[in-house]
Amino acid sequence: MANDSIESGVLRGPRSRAEVALIGCSHRTAPVELRERVVFTPEQAVRAASELRESGVIEEAVVVSTCNRSELYGVSSNSGDSTPAALISYLSEFHRIPAHELNGRLYQHIGPAAVRHLFRVASGLDSMLLGEAEILGQVREAYGRALEHGVTGPVLNKLFQGALEVGKRARAETEIGTRPMSVAFAGVKLAERVFGNLKGHSALIIGAGAVAEQVVEHLRLREIRELHVVNRSIDRAKELAHRMGGKAYEWKQLEKLLEHPDIIVTSVSGAEPVLTRSALERAMAARSGRAMFVVDLGVPRNAEPEVENLYNVYLFNIDHLGEIVEQNKKAREAEIPRVESVIDEHVAKFLSWQSGLEAAGLLDALHARLDAERRALLAAHFGQLDGLSEEDRARLEKMTQELVERIVEMPSGRLRESRKLKRPVEGLAALRELFGLDESEREGPERKGKS
Amino acid sequence: MSFSLNYVCLAIYAASFAFYALNLYRDQRWMGYLATILLVAGLAAHYFALMDRARLIHAIPYDDLYGSMSLFAWLVAITYLGLELYHRERAVGSLVLPFVIFWVILAVAVAPSSVPRAPRADGALFALHITIGILAYSAFAISFLLSVIYLLQNRKLHRGKPGLAFWRFPALDLLERMSRSSVWVGWLALIASTILGFIWGRRLPGQYPMTDPKVVVTFVVLAVYAGYLWIVRTPTGRGARAAFVCACNFAVVLFSYTIVNLYFTGFHRYF
Numbered sequence: 001m002a003n004d005s006i007e008s009g010v011l012r013g014p015r016s017r018a019e020v021a022l023i024g025c026s027h028r029t030a031p032v033e034l035r036e037r038v039v040f041t042p043e044q045a046v047r048a049a050s051e052l053r054e055s056g057v058i059e060e061a062v063v064v065s066t067c068n069r070s071e072l073y074g075v076s077s078n079s080g081d082s083t084p085a086a087l088i089s090y091l092s093e094f095h096r097i098p099a100h101e102l103n104g105r106l107y108q109h110i111g112p113a114a115v116r117h118l119f120r121v122a123s124g125l126d127s128m129l130l131g132e133a134e135i136l137g138q139v140r141e142a143y144g145r146a147l148e149h150g151v152t153g154p155v156l157n158k159l160f161q162g163a164l165e166v167g168k169r170a171r172a173e174t175e176i177g178t179r180p181m182s183v184a185f186a187g188v189k190l191a192e193r194v195f196g197n198l199k200g201h202s203a204l205i206i207g208a209g210a211v212a213e214q215v216v217e218h219l220r221l222r223e224i225r226e227l228h229v230v231n232r233s234i235d236r237a238k239e240l241a242h243r244m245g246g247k248a249y250e251w252k253q254l255e256k257l258l259e260h261p262d263i264i265v266t267s268v269s270g271a272e273p274v275l276t277r278s279a280l281e282r283a284m285a286a287r288s289g290r291a292m293f294v295v296d297l298g299v300p301r302n303a304e305p306e307v308e309n310l311y312n313v314y315l316f317n318i319d320h321l322g323e324i325v326e327q328n329k330k331a332r333e334a335e336i337p338r339v340e341s342v343i344d345e346h347v348a349k350f351l352s353w354q355s356g357l358e359a360a361g362l363l364d365a366l367h368a369r370l371d372a373e374r375r376a377l378l379a380a381h382f383g384q385l386d387g388l389s390e391e392d393r394a395r396l397e398k399m400t401q402e403l404v405e406r407i408v409e410m411p412s413g414r415l416r417e418s419r420k421l422k423r424p425v426e427g428l429a430a431l432r433e434l435f436g437l438d439e440s441e442r443e444g445p446e447r448k449g450k451s
Numbered sequence: 452m453s454f455s456l457n458y459v460c461l462a463i464y465a466a467s468f469a470f471y472a473l474n475l476y477r478d479q480r481w482m483g484y485l486a487t488i489l490l491v492a493g494l495a496a497h498y499f500a501l502m503d504r505a506r507l508i509h510a511i512p513y514d515d516l517y518g519s520m521s522l523f524a525w526l527v528a529i530t531y532l533g534l535e536l537y538h539r540e541r542a543v544g545s546l547v548l549p550f551v552i553f554w555v556i557l558a559v560a561v562a563p564s565s566v567p568r569a570p571r572a573d574g575a576l577f578a579l580h581i582t583i584g585i586l587a588y589s590a591f592a593i594s595f596l597l598s599v600i601y602l603l604q605n606r607k608l609h610r611g612k613p614g615l616a617f618w619r620f621p622a623l624d625l626l627e628r629m630s631r632s633s634v635w636v637g638w639l640a641l642i643a644s645t646i647l648g649f650i651w652g653r654r655l656p657g658q659y660p661m662t663d664p665k666v667v668v669t670f671v672v673l674a675v676y677a678g679y680l681w682i683v684r685t686p687t688g689r690g691a692r693a694a695f696v697c698a699c700n701f702a703v704v705l706f707s708y709t710i711v712n713l714y715f716t717g718f719h720r721y722f
Contacts, residue, residue: 172479179618189618193608196622289686291623308609312690320611327612 018155018358020114021058021083023091023106024071027128030105038095040065042145048072048094049151057086060153062146062160064121066138068128073118075155084108115159115350119343122163123170124177130332131176136167158353166346174338179328183321184214186328187295188222190321191263194293194314202226204261206254206275207268208240211297215265216244228261230254232268258283262290267297275303280310295321363412366435370404456500457521457559461552463493464528468548475545475619483541490532490544497525497555511578513585517558522582523708524554526589530636534593538629542620546596576651584644588704590637591676595701597630601694627690630697631683638676645669668707675700 040063049061058074076083092099109117122139124131143160146152171177180186203219208231227246231237241248296303296317308315467489474482501512512518531547607613679697682688
């Protein structure tokens with residue numbers, strides 16, 4: 001029993017500085033030319049994490065790499081201060097980028113700052129598009145991969161599980177992820193405000209601009225029934241139609257095509273409007289007045305302004321959509337304090353758990369230290385007390401054991417209480433120093449031999 | 452007893468409204484579920500209040516203005532609950548509940564106790580005639596609210612300046628379908644109620660003239676809502692025009708339920 005305690009104290013150690021450290025670069029610190037050079041493919045991410053662990057730089061590792069950020073997360077049981085430098089050096093070597101090129105382009109965080117950073121990333125606060133949802137999936141994938149390959153440990157497991165929870169809560173409890181933030185998405189969301197579910201509706205794409213393509217992509221995700229593409233260049237129309245699973249038509253068929261779709265997205269260049277009031281009037285009559293939603297992404301405008309006066313026609317041009325996106329941006333920004341409060345809560349929870357873990361290790365070490373002292377003392381005195389019977393020796397042994405248990409029980413109780421209160425345990429460093437527990441970790445094998 | 456139950460149901464309706472409003476603002480599913488559960492609880496409390504009242508006056512609750520308005524509020528709430536469950540749409544609850552609460556408060560606090568009681572009339576057929584009639588008014592009230600939301604949403608869409616509520620309320624298409632189903636419920640209920648009224652009246656020849664203003668106005672109500680049901684199916688009428696007609700039609704219902712009941716009719720005093 002006593003030997004086990006010593007062993008556990010020595011082998012596990014008091015986890016004095018199991019700090020989370022991270023280094024990385026993102027759209028905030030590095031241009032795309034550098035970001036694309038430090039991207040990790042999924043295989044590279046696993047390899048890097050394994051190599052970092054094997055090299056002894058860190059005990060646990062996760063690599064998060066997306067188009068906008070590449071980050072290395074690690075946990076080291078020795079002082080975390082040197083870990084970021086080691087991670088930077090590894091990143092530089094791994095991607096064969098001279099250190100001077102990375103200067104000023106990387107950020108590094110240790111301890112609570114690293115925890116907060118990951119939680120901000122997962123909640124979308126650090127994203128280029130505030131509150132975007134994809135990052136949560138990317139963090140989940142990165143963590144899943146690392147977990148699958150066994151390169152994580154208790155600290156990073158807890159940290160990433162916390163991050164996923166923060167991400168979910170931020171989107172469920174605040175407005176940070178709602179409301180469209182791109183012109184294309186805003187157009188589709190507005191169409192949904194008219195028709196509800198877009199499944200079963202049809203769309204006509206006039207022109208083949210980049211934003212129009214984005215609109216089509218959103219429409220396809222909503223399982224739109226039919227997609228017609230018309231363009232001045234039939235080849236370009238065919239290309240887009242082929243890519244998006246629609247049908248291409250000649251430009252001269254445009255007026256006839258207007259009769260069928262519920263959604264029209266237009267983005268052609270030209271001084272003359274392609275959607276005139278009279279053409280749409282005829283189309284509306286032919287389609288029995290069913291509602292029509294027109295997204296005009298062209299500059300100059302492709303639809304005559306009078307079109308919006310037509311009954312059951314909803315016309316949105318690029319300025320309308322831009323204004324809505326701007327409103328939505330402000331609305332999302334207004335949600336930042338609420339997301340931050342969710343993050344604060346989870347950072348405190350994680351730090352409390354982490355200090356609890358550290359304290360538990362420390363108490364194990366303290367117990368082992370006191371027990372070793374007890375046995376050394378008894379061994380020294382039993383030699384001088386020849387008259388003691390075996391029974392008395394056993395009694396003394398038991399009494400001193402109980403004394404050690406009682407001494408350790410009090411801080412253990414306090415530790416349990418502080419965990420319940422979800423606050424970090426304070427004064428651990430003092431305890432470690434006063435009882436020389438770091439030394440006991442170093443002297444462990446020697447002491448084990450003595451006892 | 453029934454008054455204290457009314458206060459209990461008012462409190463539960465108010466709590467339900469709070470959660471419907473919070474759900475609209477925060478868009479959290481559990482808040483929506485809680486709002487619906489509270490609405491069901493409010494309906495149960497309201498039902499017992501109505502039953503208590505019926506026992507007290509030895510007649511059906513609509514035998515006076517208070518009972519009639521209270522039953523109207525109860526039927527509005529239950530019609531809305533049916534629509535909510537059928538269309539799986541909760542956002543509208545934040546506008547329906549204040550309407551329900553308003554009528555319960557009016558029934559409890561404003562209804563004058565000195566209004567002369569209507570001639571006593573009994574029988575299951577009569578009870579059915581009146582209850583289904585009030586159900587029709589409730590369904591028309593819901594369709595009115597839905598049409599108003601439609602018009603506001605439509606206006607915001609055309610102005611291109613949607614606010615928070617815009618993204619939360621149902622799509623125009625769903626609002627129109629909800630309104631249409633509500634009008635169908637009201638229209639069919641009113642026809643059934645009118646037929647039952649005629650059958651009941653024929654048993655007492657000479658006592659209840661068929662030319663009573665309430666009967667005439669009921670036919671007008673049926674006609675205007677038939678007009679709505681026709682418009683909403685026409686290509687040039689569906690959408691904002693139909694919603695506008697539906698909202699205006701409710702003025703005839705209100706006229707029938709208030710002015711006609713109190714000042715013109717002889718025996719349809721409270722329903």
